[in-house]
Amino acid sequence: MTIDKALPYGEAAASFFTRVRAELDSREWRSAARTIEDNWDHFALTEPQVLLDAFTALPSEAFIETPSRLIEVDYLRYVASGAAPHAFRRRFNPAADTPSPDLPLRDRLFGITSRVAAHRSAGRIADAVADAVEARRVLDTADAEETAELRTALPHLTIHWAQALDVGDSPLAALEYEQTCAAAVATGQPRIARRAAASLAWMHAEQGRIHNARTWLDRATGFDVAIDRYDVPLLLAEALIAVDGLDTEKARRHLAAADQFVAGEYWAASLWLHALLSTSPEDIIITETVMTRETRRHVSRAVEPGAHRRQVALARWTLRVRRGTLQTPGGDDDRIPSAIAAERAYRQGRFADAQTVVSRLPKDELPPRLGAAVLLIAAASDLRLGRRDQAVDAFHRAHDMIQHEGLSMVFATIDACALKELAEASGLSVDSAVLQFLHDSTDDPRPAMPSLSRRERQVLALLASGMSNNEMAETLFITVNTLKSTVRNLYKKLGVHDRAEASDLAHRLGLDDGA
Template sequence: MLTMTIGRAQPLSETAAAFLVRFRAELDSHGWRAAARVIEDHWDRFVLTEPQILLDAFTTLPSEAFIETPSLLIEVDYLRYIASGAAPHAFRRRFNPAADTPSPHLTLRDTLFGVTSRVAAHRSAGRIADAVANATEARRVLDAADADDIADLRVALPHLTIHWAQALDVGDSPLAALEYEQTWAAAVATGQPRVSRRAAASLAWMHAEQGRIHTARKWLDHATGFDVAVDRYDVPLLLAEALIALDGLDTERARQQLTQADQFVAGEYWAASLWLHSLLSTSPEDIIITETLVTRETRRHVSRAVEPGAHRRLVALARWTLRARRGTLRGPGGPDDRIPAAIAAENAYRQGRFSEAHATVSRLPSDDMPPRLQGAVLLVAAASELRLDRREPALDAFRRAHDLIEREGLSMLYATIDTQTLRELSEASGLPVDSAVLQFLHNSSDDPRAAIPSLSRRERQVLALLASGLSNNKIAETLFITANTLKSTVRNLYRKLGVNDRTEASDLAHRLGLDSATA
């Protein structure tokens, strides 16, 4: 028997002392995960005979261990039960974390720990709807609880609610922001900077992604106000800073922040990272690398990528952005969701199908959208209305878009429409667009998308038929025009597209996804 102790007078057994030596060595050398595995390996040996030894080990784990793995809190609660002299079977009767319905005999602590474990488990398995349902139920239970019971959970609560907020966030629930805010306030009040910073960083990303840049900056200030080192939990902070920099056209800083974020495991923000990579992919080499990255990460997270929510939405945006960079504009599907519908509208606009683009955006409740999406929809509406010779509605939509973009600092959104149309709308409305913005966004003279909206309907038809391989005589016959009229149309078409012959025009039509069905 050794006389070694840990902050208490009772001596430790030789086995317990050896356990603690190994535990501390793993914690110092390999981090808390390795140390937690040592506890797990010795659980059966000490849980009934020396539960305090395991409790002492748990108390030396960093707070991030409990943030990432709330089940550790359940184990601590169980050990306290045993150390107090209660029978183990009593705890098991009162608390079953795998149960779908909490027992009426559970304490508030037991209930919330159990529901939080299910939230984390469902989220990890990609069952987002179940995770959201459990998180919503956990908040309902907490809001209905007695104040004295809540006071007993004061310190542990932020470690639980951060998981509820993350589940709601991934599920695109409108309750996510409030849950993060409550987590942040509770963590600040209990002096837990890591959880405070994590909640504030998540809020910063959420608002930045939606285009609420001023609000995002406020939460960035909150997140960076703690004197703690940057770690893997700061990925949303770094991504928010990257996106804000990109919106301000500061691509160098955006790349720096994204590179720093890539040094850590992205966790719940893997799809967000893909979207930012796609936004920063401008060269052919960048595009190829990012396309490979999107394919690899989507396969790794396939269960999450197919579930409705933030992951699927951001992957769709990443893929659309890369297609737009390549000029291969094909829509992602039906118009049930606002993101696919907005993308489909931009797709139709880019291909010169202005009536279709206008019809699509007119069905979207733009006033109920976050600023980033609302601005894009308004720009497509303005540009489509202008090309349909509806000047006043076009200028009204552009004024609303311009006001939103300038207010939030979302300059990158102007790239939603082509340079020529943007200039026309700016001049006609009397609302200036900074020349530096125009130069930055549209400095590529070989971007084929910019020319498409300026094509007439007849020119789009001819382009599609050229790509189909029909002879000139057959094309003229199909369109009921003379050969001379066709030659004149083709010359104008080549001039607008900046191509020299039929082969180049056909290649461009295929890249843009134009065929006889879309003409």
């Protein structure tokens, strides 16, 4: 297959088109179609003509097999034509940047969806969410006859709205996915239906609502379509459920299957799962390297509030727990960083601080995964503070939540010693496989520390810095004798015998940053 039409593409577009042409020349039209789909978000607004030329170069079998491609071609013709974009823009109010009411419904929805995709691709998540909400409003208030004419095309639009809402952590995302799935089923489009169901399965799995996740997984796998890149959320949901059940071998199989495809919107979710499965020093190093590369590639998305930033924070948190270095990452002033700060305080022996942080979180309003983790931190902190009744109550609630949803991995939020004590104090059982996993998941288990004063934490951090006694005393504005007395008390509290052991413990617990 050769195409002799020369067009003034940019360098990236020309490279993309050359690849498509090479795949067509090799009679690999399905590979060419996947390449076009993979690059939709990149070129749909910036260089729609190259996508249009690539689509129209596909053989007729591509459109017989997937009729929705005709909708994509129709849209690209509209955007790429010399007159249509100009006329389209004229119908918009430049000040408000919203569609004029006299614009046909098809044009209004295609236009707004185009903006949704462009904002999402550029990492402008809040703008993408706002446009997705506007698109749904326009559809819901449209004339029924106009809506009926778009019946087949709508699932291909609403899936974009759902994804934007999903990435933006909007509570409307689940409903949009459900509506997309139902519309796709009603119009005989199983691939879109499976895509929406798989995305819903991941949403529920991430939040710890495992029963709901399984329901949508069953629905997604019930559609008889070949596996493709849109099954990444399905595979990630399967992997996360396996992690929760401590079946790491099964989890790795599903994650490896997901890794065969470009992660797309799920790049940060994939990082988090890799972090959860990093149980050896080698795994941790590899995952940290991949994380650095991926966050640089997706920097605009990684810094915007929403699912990507939250999942990157979760991945970093998980790796720091694996390493035993609990430093509070930068990020949103919301629930995830608060939970990270609470665990850090708990691991460092600042039990009152941990309790203060978790007391500010609306535990009854948190999704099961995060809610159970916060309750475990509260229980373990109360236990160390001698508040047995409060500890038992919090542990009961956490245990019920974990058992109900099958979130065994969440028990790793606290150390095995505290978990055993809480189980005994509450009369509840914890599967021996869970305790074994907690012991085996790291070569460097981190016991919870006794409560240290601010001065003792300062001394511990300085011990790890390698300063001499004179230098430390000078830094703290105290005498050497006072310093030595503090060090002796510190050794006793920590159960260590010398500076080397104390320094090692400081590094393991993240206290070498002076916290």
